[in-house]
Every structure is written in C-alpha cells, then in structure tokens.
Amino acid sequence: MARKSYPGGMTASPATPGTPAPDTDWLRLDRQICFSLHAASRAFNGVYRVILKDLGLTYPQYLVMLVLWEQGDLPVKALGEQLRLDSGTLSPLVKRLEGAGLVRRERSAEDERSVRVHLTEEGSAMRERALEVPRRIMSATGFDLAEIGELRARLDQLTTALDAAARTEAGGGR
Incomplete structure (x- = not known):
C-alpha cells in the first residue's frame, strides 16, 4: 500500500483494514482529521490569495462580500453569525472594505449599538468581476x-x- 504524503514531508502509515492501530498511532499527526482539514484550508487560502489579488480582496474580505452580495445590507452581528466570526475579527475586515470604498457602515437610528453594513455602488459592481472566482477554484x-x-x-x-x-x-x- 502506498504511503499518503502530507505537507512538511509527513506520510501516513499503511494500516491493515479492520485492524485497530495501537493507541499511540492515533496520536500521529497524519491520523488527525483536523490536520487534514487544516492543511486543505491552508491550501485553499493559498489559491484564493492568488485569485483574489485581481479583486484586491483577502479571503475573509471575499467572504464578507459574498454574504452582502447574496443577502444585501446586514447588521454587523448578523454578518458575523453568517461567517462564524466574532466582532473583534469582523470589525477590522469591514473597516478595510469601507476604506477601499466597497462598503459603508451606518449606525441604526433605532438602536445606536447596532451597525449595518451596506454595499456601495463599487462594491455591488465588483460582484460581476468576482463571478470567475468560483470557476477558477473548482478548476x-x-x-x-x-x-x-x-x-x-x-x-x-x-x-x-x-x-x-x-x-x-x-x-x-x-
């Protein structure tokens, strides 16, 4: 059986199907599903970094734009819930998008603690340019x-x- 190769030169040990590995084998990095997901995520980020450079967006900024293109104006709290990001992570992202002229933030008249994020005309127009991103990722x-x-x-x-x-x-x- 061939050994599976992972980043950093690690390899998966071949195991006989149906035979439990010794307990210590379960603590090997190459047996951790979390590491496989982490490695895939980092690989995705590398590809996205290159593809999104043309749009001037980082991957987290792209995610914010995806939600806004799909759902329209949203409170920051709802945006964070959609993206599974806390406000400490999301606020700087939104500020950078605002600085780039893609979104604007506006305090709610009803509840000044609530801030809504709106796409600008430029942010809305970027959607057309972003249509190629999913095709390139799939490829x-x-x-x-x-x-x-x-x-x-x-x-x-x-x-x-x-x-x-x-x-x-x-x-x-x-």
Missing part, C-alpha cells in the same frame, strides 16, 4: 461539480455534528 480542486457538491454536503454534516458535540462537551456531557 484548482480538480473536482467536478458533483464531487464538490458531495464534499460540501459531507463537510456540512461534519460541521453540524461537531457543533452538537461542542455543545454537549461544554454542558459537561462526556
């Missing part, structure tokens, strides 16, 4: 549309399961 993965759909569905299941497990663990259930 970079080497996956077809069906494979990407299947992977997304599995990752969504994983996220749901991990969210539930985190709630259980936080509640003291082991």
